[in-house]
Amino acid sequence: MSSELHEKLFVYGCLKPGELGFDHIKEMVDPSCEAATIQDSLLKVRDGFPFIELGKPNHAHNQTSGYLLSVLPHRNEEFWKVVDAFEGNTYKRVTCDAKGKTSGSVKVQVFVGKNPRSGTSYELEGKE
16 A cells, blocks of 8 residues: 555644644654645634645635655655544545645645535635
8 A cells, every 4th residue: 555655745734843743753754844835725724723625726815835744765654644543534635736845846645624614614814
């Protein structure tokens, strides 16, 4: 299964470097993290948790800022198990395109809200 997994994860919430969740994965990723964005996306908060909604090209704030984490090859399988468990039932992992500040366009995994219309939510206007 690990051959199907991407080597990069786009993070925008508690898994970002400097946030509490990053401590769970920092030993499994390259220490250099690249700033990046996902276009045609909307960053929202639902019930206190941030989530991305993809496919929002005509929205005023249609990009989400975050970081690209590169998974260390020898920790790949373990990494995806840890982040899947960490994100739980509220999110689902999907593949999309991100634009790294230096690397340009790259395929990444990102966690998006499973049910973006449920709960109480509000937009964060493209902020990290």
